Amino acid sequence: MHKVVTVDMEKDILAENRRLADENRALLEEHDIRAFDFLGAIGSGKTLIIEKLVDHLKSKGKESAAIAGDVSGDDDYQRLVAHGIPAANISTGKECHLDAHLVDHALEDLPLDKIDYLFIENVGNLVCPVDFPLGSHVRVVVISVTEGDDMVRKHPAIFAFSDVIVINKIDLAEAMQVDPRILERDARRINPGAKIVKMDARHGNGLDDLISALGL
Amino acid sequence: MHEFSVMSQIIEGLLEESKKWSAVKVEEVFLDLGDFTMLGEEQLKFSYEILSKDTILQGSTLTINHVKGTIECDCGFKGEMSPSEDSPHRIVPILECPKCRGPARIISGRECTIKNLRLVVPDV
Known part of the structure; x- marks a missing residue:
């Protein structure tokens, strides 16, 4: 004979990632490392911005490391190690985002005792990473004017869950006929607590604003 | 996906x-x-x-x-966020407090x- 029973589970699937993210953060803090997680579309300028920040920190005598996440290849990884910093490459293969578990493994490959700052570059995707914090202290989303001035309205969630919003490539705004103020206004409304930085990473304009927004 | x-x-x-x-x-x-x-x-x-x-x-x-999704703010507001003007049928997290326009925090969702x-x- 059989019977039907109702069993309570109360298991939050996303909470498991959040728990691992908290563990990553605790590990980083044990080593006095401040970590930044960069999100944004492919081509928005994430890698270049990290490269600029790494050079800036180096000039101040601070050591950085990076984790480069991509679906495939090691292009970003190669660019980052060229700046003389330790880095780990994560090819997710099929996954559209990094998760705390993948970052935990990447941390095993980095000399945590020797670094002051960690930059984590997520897969270029504006939807999936939202549900998966990694354990960084500050989450930065990078968008560029070339993505259009309706960009923030099209992908609102990622802006709600970021601490710093970078509007990049403002030198191209006129050519693209995009008004960066629209992007700024939309971002401000979705996340009034976020810091917003307008910059042109290629030529270094606005880099100082980002450096101060990140407390570097 | x-x-x-x-x-x-x-x-x-x-x-x-x-x-x-x-x-x-x-x-x-x-x-x-x-x-x-x-x-x-x-x-x-x-x-x-x-x-x-x-x-x-x-x-x-x-x-x-x-x-x-619900949010709370230092001003004392606690509840659902304001509906999005540009897309009222879509669920968009807007962390602007509907009461004081300050930054709110997510409590559920x-x-x-x-x-x-x-x-x-x-x-x-």
Whole structure:
């Protein structure tokens, strides 16, 4: 004979990632490392911005490391190690985002005792990473004017869950006929607590604003 | 499109729980899904159907209960966010406090929780 029973589970699937993210953060803090997680579309300028920040920190005598996440290849990884910093490459293969578990493994490959700052570059995707914090202290989303001035309205969630919003490539705004103020206004409304930085990473304009927004 | 990998974890949890109870069949699974997650109901249900094949979950119903996103602010506001002017039918997390326009914090809407499940178990 059989019977039907109702069993309570109360298991939050996303909470498991959040728990691992908290563990990553605790590990980083044990080593006095401040970590930044960069999100944004492919081509928005994430890698270049990290490269600029790494050079800036180096000039101040601070050591950085990076984790480069991509679906495939090691292009970003190669660019980052060229700046003389330790880095780990994560090819997710099929996954559209990094998760705390993948970052935990990447941390095993980095000399945590020797670094002051960690930059984590997520897969270029504006939807999936939202549900998966990694354990960084500050989450930065990078968008560029070339993505259009309706960009923030099209992908609102990622802006709600970021601490710093970078509007990049403002030198191209006129050519693209995009008004960066629209992007700024939309971002401000979705996340009034976020810091917003307008910059042109290629030529270094606005880099100082980002450096101060990140407390570097 | 990360519903498939999330659903793989859900199925794993469900099979583990069913085994604990020596269940012979699963009839229904209840899932709480926060409005602020980036998980789509249709894709979750589709993934469930595929991943439950050839397991004791096959043929069971996945019932998804949407959990409203709520926010709170230092000004004392606590509740649902303001509806989005440009897309009133879409769920957009807007962290601007509807009362004072200051920055608000999320208190619910980020969960994807297996609440409970209805199992057929041996009556001993």
